[in-house]
Amino acid sequence: AENFHAAATEERTYYAGSQDHIGLFFPGINKLCYSGGRHWPYEVVSLNDPSDPKQKAIFDWLERVVHIVDIPFVSRPEGYSSQEVNYLKDPNVPNATKAAMVKALAEASEAAWQAIIAMDADKLGKALSDTMEAWQV
Structure with a gap:
């Protein structure tokens, strides 16, 4: 990879x-x-080992609580750039704000991992919401 x-x-x-x-x-x-x-x-x-009972329980739990929504594929418009707005590269965003965003993203990521390991849907939902909120500069 x-x-x-x-x-x-x-x-x-x-x-x-x-x-x-x-x-x-x-x-x-x-x-x-x-x-x-x-x-x-x-x-x-x-x-990644479905023969491990603990991991299999986590896989089964995650499949039950996360629902993938099938949406039609539409190509991005010509000239589209997901980086057009990039707060981490924007010189107008103060470094303290950038550091706070990165810290919030890291904390949300760790919280999501811990929620998955604990098979706690409420904590996973909060961690995913916290990830989205961290991008709100």
Whole structure:
């Protein structure tokens, strides 16, 4: 996946995140651990063994509580850039605000992982909501 990520992003001003590539190539549920502004995680913690009774229970629980909504695929318009608004790169956003956003995202991510491990739907829902709120600058 890391080689695919590097090849797919070579010579581009914007590249897809490692989450996109890991999501395609790594089976199971994965916690991606980042540090120091790196684009590739320094560690991936995986739950990917359905023969392990604890992991199987988590997989079954997550399938019951997360509902994927099928929406029709529509191509992005010509010239679309998901990075058009990027608060982390915006020089008008104070560094303290950027740091607070990154901290909130990291905390929400860890809370989501802990909620999955504990099979706690309420805490998972809150963690996912906290992720969305962290992007509100």
